[in-house]
Every structure is written in structure tokens, then in C-alpha cells.
Amino acid sequence: MSIITLTTDFGTKDHFVGAIKGTIYNELPNARIVDISHEISPFNITETAYILKNAYKSFPEGSIHIIGVDSELNEENKHIALKLDNHYFICPNNGVISLLANEIKPEKIVEINIHDRIETSFPVLDVFVKVACHIARGGKLEIIGKVISEYKKMVELQPKISDDLITLTGNIIYIDNYGNAISNISKKVFEEVRKARNFEIMASKYHFTEIQNKYSDIVDFSLPFDQRQKEGNKLAIFNSANYLEIAIFRSNLKTVGGASTLLGLNYRDTITIKFS
């Protein structure tokens, strides 16, 4: 039985997520339902794209991913379903899929057209779940939509390379649970532009000339405990999703603080890398 995952901005207090799961179990008693996240900032497409990209590929092929962020149907926000990398995605056509589809070409995209049969003010429950169950039962995408070739792109998700290849400019696209500020600069893009040159990373007023692979790489374990790098030190790191991240060692937003609070790095702020 297929896995159905949920990625929404519904929060976990309201009845929305429970109602969706109940509806899925009504149609598919043996479904395996997995919450990816319900804590996305309301209507934040960039956050959704980042979370989805880093979560989906851990799931088995054939998994069905419902994305309920900014999904109210209107003439400028249609619903789509697509197959990409042998996974299925059901989402609004608002750009949320472009971080994925930019790297891996969708095999098929349909614009969902079952709405004429459905009166709804809760499309994730009434439309997306129905489409997910259809796919889980082996149904074809063409049955629930018409094939389209284009999806809406989000440009802000891509870092920019200067014409002289000296500067790579990205943005903070995500602040994680530890307050770490994650950019849209992937290790792959960084290395392609770098070509073994030296580099300097500028984030707010802070500079970094090294990128760690583990947080504790900044600790010199040969030193006595009280002379070491401690909680509160800043670092640049390629995180487990392979994006450049500005972090605070052993951060805690409720006590010592994190990169977002201590360094003043916020969603959409610029990260600049100069190569020399």
C-alpha cells in the first residue's frame, strides 16, 4: 500500500490534519500516512519547497505527497498533480514544485479538473485526498486532470552568478529548529562556480573563509575542555541537505540563541560569496 505524506501550513492544533487522515482512512483503510510538516509559515512557498525537497527522496518510490500550502483554488491558483523521480506530488500550481522540478524533469504533469464535481472550501481534504487515493489505487493522472507541459516557476529559489564569475549571491530560504540560517546555495553549485579558488562568505556583517562538514569540526578536541570552542560560536557549514548554512554551535533559540537571532539573519537576507 502506498505511503501518503502530508506537508501543510495547517499547524497541529486545529482539526484540519485529523480530518484529512480520517478521510484517507475512510477510502484506504491500510494507508500509511506520514506527517512531513504542518508547521510551515502560513502561505510560505519557499519554506515548503525546501522541506519537501529534503524529505521526499527518503520515501519509497511510488509515495504520494500532498502539499497543502496556499492551496485555495482560484483562477490564478490551479491544482496540479505530477509524477517526478517516481514520486507523486499533489499541490497548487504556485511554484512550490519548482525547487524539485528545476533539477529533475517531471515525467508528467496534469492540471486537476475534478472540481466541477466537488463543492469545497477545504480543497486539501476534498480534492487532494481524492486525487491521492485515486493514485494509491493505481489510477492514472489523466483520469483526474488534463496533461500540461508547464508549471509555475519560482525564480527566487535560484542563486545568481555574476558575469565575471567572481560573485555568487544567494538568499536565506529557511530558518531551522535550531535557528540555523539556510541559504539556497547548494554544495554542487558552490563547487561548480568555485573551481578550487579561495572564497569569502559574507552574511550580514559576518565573514567566513571556511565551510565545515560537521558542527563539531570547529572544536579542537586536543585542547583542555575550558579552552575549546563553545556553545555560541558561529560557523558556515554544508548541512545534511547539502546547502550552505550559517550556524551557531549548539544553538538553542530559547537559551543561548541561534544564528537567526544572534547574527540577525532572517528569511530572504542575502548571502554573498566572493571567489579569488
Next chain:
Amino acid sequence: MSIITLTTDFGTKDHFVGAIKGTIYNELPNARIVDISHEISPFNITETAYILKNAYKSFPEGSIHIIGVDSELNEENKHIALKLDNHYFICPNNGVISLLANEIKPEKIVEINIHDRIETSFPVLDVFVKVACHIARGGKLEIIGKVISEYKKMVELQPKISDDLITLTGNIIYIDNYGNAISNISKKVFEEVRKARNFEIMASKYHFTEIQNKYSDIVDFSLPFDQRQKEGNKLAIFNSANYLEIAIFRSNLKTVGGASTLLGLNYRDTITIKFS
């Protein structure tokens, strides 16, 4: 195998919810356990009633709903189990069931009387789970309690109609994840009282003479993008649960704000509708 749902004010940090699920799996290895909400404001019966009413009916018939809010047993707070609308509910007799039972008469109610066999300071784990597993195995309610005919009513959940039928007065009973302020005035009650008259809704110092069916109904898509209704505009809407809600278009409590913060609408505040 029956579904067991959990609706509590336990939060998701503490060990309580994990312990409950472990105990259920100990008794019923194939149980399907679904979290409806654990983020209910501590001891808030009204919130619980609203969430439960809007979540339960999405689940298959025969589902068993455990409600762990204000459930410490004492001489004025007994435990009950009931069958209603072909669902089972296990809860304290503190009024939490009255929003449901007001509309659909319970088929059977029992006051749970297995406590003499159970020493407990955690009744949801020790009593409610035991009752849920008993029901899931096909056991009768009479085995774990004595049949009663009445349950505790909560009057505050019902809106009031003036004698001259000109005014309908309700209250905010729930603030949702987006800061939307939801009243206890259902579309059904509204239309019954309205009888096709004009209306004016007053919430705090704000007036509304239209009720939308979708949030984006306030957007005129024929206008250029920069002349449209934008994030931050207020509206009245019948939400997906069919209750009258005062909302902010594309609200976000952490950035632009929501109806609760921008309009100063709080739990228990009055919503008045005048018909003419």
C-alpha cells in the same frame, strides 16, 4: 481494526502521548492511532468541542475517540463513554460532548465504573485506553459502565436569538492556526434566523455586510495585481466547518498578523448580527 483517535491538551513535548500510544499497541498491536490534536489550550472544553466536532465525522464509522482534556476523576467530574452517530467517544462528563450531542442524540451513554480496579493519577492512560481497547475488541459499553440518560450541558456553545428575531448573538469559540476568529454561529442557524433579510455583522468595532465562501472571493482578479485586495484585508466567511469566521486574507500570526491580533478578537468575545 478500529481507529483510535486522540484529542488532548497534553502538548507533544511531554511523554504523555507516547506513553498512551505504547499502551494501546501493547493491547492492540494492529491499532491505527491518529492524533487529532494535542495542542488544545489546557483545560479548554470549548476548543476541544469545536475541534472534535469538525474532525470526528471524517473518520470511518466505529472509530473510537479518546478526549483527554480536564479528565482528572473527582466527585464532580466523572468519566463517560458514549455511542453517537456510530462513533464512540470516551471523555470526562464536563460538557465537552455537548456541541456534538446537541445536534445528534447519543445512542447510549455510560458512566465508566472500572475505577475501583485501577489506581491512577493518569486516567487517560489507565482508564480511557482500557475502555477504548475494550470497545475496539467489540466489547459492550455496559460492561465498563452503567447506563445514564443525561450528560453535562455547556450553554456557552449556543448562540442566542433575540425575542424579536432581529439579533443573533454569538461568541468567538476558537482562534485557529492563522489567527482567524471562529464563532459559534453556524451557517445553518444563520440562514434559519435570517430568512433572506439583509444583515450586518459586528465584531469588536468592525462591521461586515457580506459573508464570503472562499478567502480569495474578496480578490477581483480582473484588476492589475497591484490594485487588488492584498494580505491584511479583513473578511467574514463561512469556514470549511460552516461556522461564521472573521478572517484576515493570507494572515500569518508571525508576520502580517491575523484577525485575533489585528482586529483584537479574542476567545469569548461577542459577535452580533442584526437583521433588517
Next chain:
Amino acid sequence: MSIITLTTDFGTKDHFVGAIKGTIYNELPNARIVDISHEISPFNITETAYILKNAYKSFPEGSIHIIGVDSELNEENKHIALKLDNHYFICPNNGVISLLANEIKPEKIVEINIHDRIETSFPVLDVFVKVACHIARGGKLEIIGKVISEYKKMVELQPKISDDLITLTGNIIYIDNYGNAISNISKKVFEEVRKARNFEIMASKYHFTEIQNKYSDIVDFSLPFDQRQKEGNKLAIFNSANYLEIAIFRSNLKTVGGASTLLGLNYRDTITIKFS
């Protein structure tokens, strides 16, 4: 099929927990995965130990518990797997297991040594999940690690008894969802030291000479409603985990407050009991 539980400080917004579940389902399609908590304060070993101790024993024997708090591998923080009380635990060797292992001797402990085969910046996903799936398939601990006899101890988790047996001194080790301040003084230790003497509990500037067994034990139900103990009264109680807790009756951190906010009791504060 074994149950795999997750106890982490990852939060539920980021993609980490979803990715872990997807990876488990990839290896074990029929796994039952249970979230114990993902809301642990970042890097807080004491909180983790308290939650884990109170949750694990509700699960069936043979359950596998993944603990992802402060788990980055480095030369002073190795990974271990152990069998204890017929449950399996996979965790960093940072003391998190000592609240459990202090009471029940582990049957076997191994230091995980499969890292040479795994390049990772996300060890819970890449190492702990692999070990959990190995155990779930009936694999032996010796296959994924080398047997060790000692684990790292955490002394702060144990209360201290004065030489004259007059004073028992503990600490707040956990603030729960209601703001209740929970100490490391168990009912068992309290009674062993007390030996039927009188006692006085001091927490901050507050004194208690009674310990309740239920929160509503402070209410005299024979009084009229408006003359009773109400929301906001403080009490000492042995909580459902049998630890001494300083609580506020019907507390709510967002409205009336809780013991942590109203009495100024914080993580690591001292609780002193004098016997006479």
C-alpha cells in the same frame, strides 16, 4: 513487527523527522513508528532522559527506541546501542541513558562501529535508523558494534541525601506542558529517606508540608463553588511518573500561568526537603 520510537530535539517543522520515517519505511514497509517527542530543548540530555524513562515502559517488550539528541559523532561522543529491560535503545553515549540504566542494569551495550561504511552529517538518519532496522529484523547487537561494559553517567540526575539524613536535595529536571516543575526526587527515594517523619519542602521561597496524589485533592468539594480552591493555587504532588512536582492547579502557561512562571521555578533550580 517491532515498534520503533523516536525521541529527538528536531522539532516538527523541519524535514528531519519526515526523512527518518521515510527511510524506515524504505527498509521496513510494515514498521510501526511512534513519535515520543521531537520538542526536547536542543541538546538537553536531562529532559530527554526524563521523557524517555516515562514513555518507554508503556511500549511492548522488544520495542526499539531511537534517541536523536546531541548525536553528532565525534571523538568524545560515540554512538551506542543497548538492551535494557527487554527494550532496545540507540543513542549517543552522552549520559542520556543513565536515568534508566541507573535503576535497571543493561543486559548488553555495544559501541556502534558501522560508521566507516557511512559518510554522514545526519547520523540519526544514516546510522541510528540502520541499526534500528537491523535490530527489528532480529539482528544481533554484536554485528553493528563492539560490546562495552560502561556507559557515560550523568550525576546531576540523582538527588543528594545529607549525612545526617535530615535533608534531601534535588533539582528541577523538567518543566511540563502545563508549566509544572518536576524534580528528580522520586516517591521511592522520598519514602526511603523519610521513614515516616514529618517533612517540609522548599522550592524557591515557597514551602509545602503536604504532597497530593491528585491535582484536585486540594479542592474541598463540600464547600460552595465560589469558596473553593481555584485555578492558580500551588501544590506539591507526586505526578503520574511518581516524581515530586510543584504544580499550579489548572494551570495554563498562556493565561493564568504555571508553576514555572508564577513561582519562578526553572530548570536546574534546587528543591530541598527537610525531615523532622
